[in-house]
Amino acid sequence: MSTVTLHVGQCGNQVGKSFLKNLIDTEEVKESLTYIDNSGKLRSVHVDSEPKVVHKLRKSLSQVKEKNIICGKRGRGTNWALGYYGLKSETENNLVDDTTEALRKEIERCDSYCGVILMHSLSGGTGSGLGSRLCEVIRDDYPMNYLLSCTFAPFSSGESPLQHYNSLLTLSALQRYSDGIILTYNDEILHRLQKQTSDNIVSMENINQLTSKNLCGVFLPTDTLRPQSGLSIGSEPWELLRSTCPMPSTKFIHINHKAKSKVSWENLIGLSLQNLTKHNKQGEPFGCLSGVAIGRGDQSGLFHQVLQKGFSQRIKTSYNCVKWNPFPLDIWSAKQKIIQGKENFSSITIAANYSNIVEYLSTVRYKAKLMYDNQAYLHWYWRYGATQDLFDEAFNTVDEIIEDYKTAVS
Ligand SMILES: Nc1nc2c(ncn2[C@@H]2O[C@H](COP(=O)(O)OP(=O)(O)OP(=O)(O)O)[C@@H](O)[C@H]2O)c(=O)[nH]1
Ligand SMILES: [Mg+2]
Numbered sequence: 001m002s003t004v005t006l007h008v009g010q011c012g013n014q015v016g017k018s019f020l021k022n023l024i025d026t027e028e029v030k031e032s033l034t035y036i037d038n039s040g041k042l043r044s045v046h047v048d049s050e051p052k053v054v055h056k057l058r059k060s061l062s063q064v065k066e067k068n069i070i071c072g073k074r075g076r077g078t079n080w081a082l083g084y085y086g087l088k089s090e091t092e093n094n095l096v097d098d099t100t101e102a103l104r105k106e107i108e109r110c111d112s113y114c115g116v117i118l119m120h121s122l123s124g125g126t127g128s129g130l131g132s133r134l135c136e137v138i139r140d141d142y143p144m145n146y147l148l149s150c151t152f153a154p155f156s157s158g159e160s161p162l163q164h165y166n167s168l169l170t171l172s173a174l175q176r177y178s179d180g181i182i183l184t185y186n187d188e189i190l191h192r193l194q195k196q197t198s199d200n201i202v203s204m205e206n207i208n209q210l211t212s213k214n215l216c217g218v219f220l221p222t223d224t225l226r227p228q229s230g231l232s233i234g235s236e237p238w239e240l241l242r243s244t245c246p247m248p249s250t251k252f253i254h255i256n257h258k259a260k261s262k263v264s265w266e267n268l269i270g271l272s273l274q275n276l277t278k279h280n281k282q283g284e285p286f287g288c289l290s291g292v293a294i295g296r297g298d299q300s301g302l303f304h305q306v307l308q309k310g311f312s313q314r315i316k317t318s319y320n321c322v323k324w325n326p327f328p329l330d331i332w333s334a335k336q337k338i339i340q341g342k343e344n345f346s347s348i349t350i351a352a353n354y355s356n357i358v359e360y361l362s363t364v365r366y367k368a369k370l371m372y373d374n375q376a377y378l379h380w381y382w383r384y385g386a387t388q389d390l391f392d393e394a395f396n397t398v399d400e401i402i403e404d405y406k407t408a409v410s
Contacts, residue, residue, distance in 0.1 A: 001234045002110035003034055005044045005117045006103060008134060009083075009127030010053045011152050012120040013046055014204070017057050018212035019119070020044060024063055025339045028221045033111070034234025041065050043106055047099045047134075049083070049126045050075040068106060070098045076125025080166040083129020085385035095130060100137055107142070114238055115146025117219070118178070122170050123154040123163035132173035139177040146238050149178045150215060153185045153360065162377060164367040169386075171361065172394035175401055180245040182218075182253045183357065184211055192275065214257040216338045217294055217349025224332040236332075243330045244290050244353040249404040252357040259338065259347035265295065265306040272348050273318045280359045287409030288319035289353040292330040297337040297346030307331050319352055322409055355409045358402050365398050 007016035020042055023029045030036055035043055042063045048054045049072040058069055072095050076083040086095060107113050116138055120131035131151075138147055151174065154163045174181050189210050193202040218240055221232030225239055245251040258272035279285050293315055295303035307315075312329055321328035338347060371377065372391060381391075 001034060001112050001114045001238075002043060003114055003117060003234055003237060004103065004106050004110065005035065005042075005119065006099070006134065006138075007044065007046045008118065008120040008131045009048055009124045010121070011124055011127050012118075012131070013048060013053050013057055015150075015152060015208050015211050016044070016046070016119045017061060018205075018208040019215050020061060020063070022212050022216045022338065023220075024061075026216075026220055026336070028232055028336060032221060032232040032234055034221075034232065036063070037109060043110065044068060045070070045099060045102045045106055047071065047095060047126075047130065048075075049073075049095060049130065065106075068102050070095060070102060076129060078123065078160045078162045078166065079125045079380055079384060080129040080132070080162075080169045081381040081384035081386040083125040083127070083131070084133045084169075085129075096133055096137060099134060100141065103138070104141075113145060114234070115148060115179075116142075117237060118147065118149045119151075120149070121152045121154070122167040122183075123159065125166070127152075128166040128170040132170050132177075135173055135177040146241060147178045148180050148182065148237055148241060149174050150182045150184070152211070153183060153187075155186045155190065161371070162380070164364055164371060165377070165381065165391075167364045168368040168398060169390070169394050171364065171401075172397040175251070175397050178251070179248075180241045180251045180253055182215070182255060182351070183360070184214065184255065185360070189214075210257075213259065213338055213347070214255045214349065217257045217296065217347055218255060218292070218351050220296070220334070220338060221336070222294060222296075222332040222334040223298075224334075240292060240351055243292050244351060246290070247408075249401070250289060250353060250408050252353065252401075253351050254354040254356060255349060255351050257347060257349040259345035261345045263346070265298075265303055265346075265348070266311065268346065268348050269293075269306070269311050269315065272350060273315065276318060277356060278318065278320070280356075285320045286355045286358075288316075288321045288328065288355070289408055290325055290328045290330075291315075291319060291321070291350055291352035291354070292332060294349045294351070295331075295333040295346070296349070297335070298333040299335055301333075303333040304331055315350065319350075319354065320409075355405045358405045361398050361402050365395065365402070369395065
């Protein structure tokens with residue numbers, strides 16, 4: 001089974017670089033031909049509306065295919081509409097076509113193509129707008145294959161005022177066209193890293209490394225899903241979707257990843273549960289529809305035993321799993337650890353369809369609506385082709401997701 005990764009905009013390519021480096025460092029990934037083809041090149045496609053970031057990527061990741069790097073001449077100025085509809089000039093307006101063409105060729109090179117993992121920011125003009133457009137096109141072109149979006153939410157302070165509109169429009173598009181959405185909050189990753197450093201200095205590179213480890217926690221091969229004879233078939237992303245997003249109305253996945261050396265599974269599970277935010281600002285508990293707990297570095301095969309001896313129940317209680325799902329937690333394990341540089345830690349990753357998304361969606365909706373009602377910056381969106389109907393539809397879609405999650409966990 002083969003998976004193609006598609007990286008859009010600065011964030012999608014920078015997080016992607018860190019993620020792809022992890023993949024390349026993993027022996028089983030190279031052998032299984034899931035993300036890498038038999039010439040050793042990545043099954044990845046990279047697009048940005050400006051050249052800077054993809055040029056850097058080209059220099060640092062020789063396994064990326066030159067013809068799978070697509071770039072325009074100027075960025076989309078943090079404007080979803082400009083990213084989605086593109087520039088009017090002929091030379092710059094072919095990013096969508098060039099990307100879908102590169103993707104088509106890459107998919108045709110796959111033996112057994114399963115789906116696309118899309119990486120992009122929620123708030124950059126290219127990541128959000130072009131990311132939404134590509135999501136729509138891919139759904140149309142490959143209706144029978146999976147489409148999983150890994151999207152990155154902006155820091156809550158110090159960023160563009162347009163981020164609320166961009167996030168709203170992107171969340172709505174992802175809900176319509178993707179099969180699942182792994183939403184990573186930049187704030188959450190930053191906060192976690194700040195707790196680990198004495199001087200509080202955290203670089204974007206640090207953020208991307210931790211983010212890519214979270215993703216590897218889920219996507220790298222596991223022993224549980226490997227066929228008894230032979231190599232990994234790379235089904236982890238798609239089994240994740242089957243386990244955590246069976247209902248199309250509620251498909252947001254939150255990842256909680258904790259890695260440490262020389263620590264028991266019991267302690268590692270305890271530490272990861274400490275990281276979890278369990279209540280909203282009003283003190284009401286979040287709820288979990290279903291999840292997967294993945295242990296890596298399980299040399300002695302104890303992970304399943306520890307979970308069966310009560311720790312599985314501890315995870316379910318901490319995540320407040322819904323009563324109506326009799327099997328809310330799947331358990332996967334792997335002997336192999338996630339390798340990055342000199343670090344070689346055991347890890348637990350819990351990927352959960354978790355209702356904390358309601359709080360985030362409500363905040364985005366509230367801020368976008370406040371600006372919208374005051375007509376703030378809207379001329380920027382009308383100028384490039386956005387319409388009132390588009391915004392109305394996005395507000396409605398986000399309202400529906402919020403309602404569906406509230407109903408599902410009540
Ligand atoms: N985690 C992470 N977030 C990033 C990174 N680079 C940018 N971001 C976030 O992404 C958002 C901005 O999106 P970008 O990806 O820079 O924008 P773009 O998609 O290139 O779009 P334009 O530049 O507007 O055309 C902000 O919320 C940034 O905080 C990165 O390397 N890692
Ligand atoms: Mg950019």
